[in-house]
Amino acid sequence: MDVTVVDHPLAAARLTAMRDVLTEPGTFRAALRELTTMLVYEATRELPVERFDINTPVSPTQGVRVAAPPLLVPVLRAGLGMADSALGLLPESSMGFVGLARDEKTFEPRAYLESLPTDLTGRSVIVLDPMVATGGSLTHCCQLIADRGCTDMTVVCVLAAPEGLARLEASGLPLRLVTASIDERLNDRAFIVPGLGDAGDRQFGGMPRFAAGTES
Numbered sequence: 001m002d003v004t005v006v007d008h009p010l011a012a013a014r015l016t017a018m019r020d021v022l023t024e025p026g027t028f029r030a031a032l033r034e035l036t037t038m039l040v041y042e043a044t045r046e047l048p049v050e051r052f053d054i055n056t057p058v059s060p061t062q063g064v065r066v067a068a069p070p071l072l073v074p075v076l077r078a079g080l081g082m083a084d085s086a087l088g089l090l091p092e093s094s095m096g097f098v099g100l101a102r103d104e105k106t107f108e109p110r111a112y113l114e115s116l117p118t119d120l121t122g123r124s125v126i127v128l129d130p131m132v133a134t135g136g137s138l139t140h141c142c143q144l145i146a147d148r149g150c151t152d153m154t155v156v157c158v159l160a161a162p163e164g165l166a167r168l169e170a171s172g173l174p175l176r177l178v179t180a181s182i183d184e185r186l187n188d189r190a191f192i193v194p195g196l197g198d199a200g201d202r203q204f205g206g207m208p209r210f211a212a213g214t215e216s
């Protein structure tokens with residue numbers, strides 16, 4: 001699996017704000033939006049382009065546009081905070097949604113939303129989720145996308161744990177990954193160390209995920 005770590009002072013400064021336990025949710029969300037712009041910029045470096053004729057106020061010339069804008073897939077909840085920045089850079093893209101909540105006892109993802117085109121043959125897809133911890137959520141999401149015929153997936157995340165990268169690699173799925181950091185390890189609650197805590201809660205606040213009585 002091709003892994004790119006974006007090593008840039010401006011990215012590192014946003015990541016530092018996100019890691020800091022004293023950062024308020026509004027500042028955390030702003031840092032995630034800005035960092036996503038940098039990560040998606042890097043992730044789209046090799047996108048195929050097509051040339052077309054335009055006129056400047058002075059003369060005819062040739063312009064460039066993205067030939068086939070990728071489908072964007074934020075993984076709810078935490079990936080929602082990356083969606084607007086990615087769509088800002090790729091305004092012609094369309095968006096699908098996958099909702100996953102990790103079971104904090106088994107650490108396996110529970111799916112609650114799957115809103116994707118039925119056929120992704122020949123399309124490129126960018127998956128947005130700030131965190132790759134055990135890699136279970138991203139493996140599940142990327143498998144859904146591969147099952148629809150996609151052979152060109154890029155995961156854009158903020159932090160990846162070595163354990164999660166190994167699981168994605170072992171899945172054999174056709175993907176590459178762009179991240180701001182590969183952290184040290186997971187702790188015994190499968191949280192990334194040093195990490196930034198729960199990326200969903202830090203943006204949107206903690207809340208019960210399921211109606212009372214449905215939690216296993």
Ligand SMILES: O=P(O)(O)OC[C@H]1O[C@H](OP(=O)(O)OP(=O)(O)O)[C@H](O)[C@@H]1O
Nearest residue numbers: 077078101102131133134135136137200
């Ligand atoms: O690699 P994994 O071990 O699967 O963990 C990573 C997942 O955990 C977080 O979501 P979470 O399940 O907390 O849901 P949330 O976005 O609603 O907070 C994160 O956004 C990933 O989707």
Ligand SMILES: O=c1cc[nH]c(=O)[nH]1
Nearest residue numbers: 133191192197198199
């Ligand atoms: O560190 C972690 C692990 C899983 N999900 C998160 O939001 N953070």
Ligand SMILES: [Mg+2]
Nearest residue numbers: 198199200201
């Ligand atoms: Mg969460």
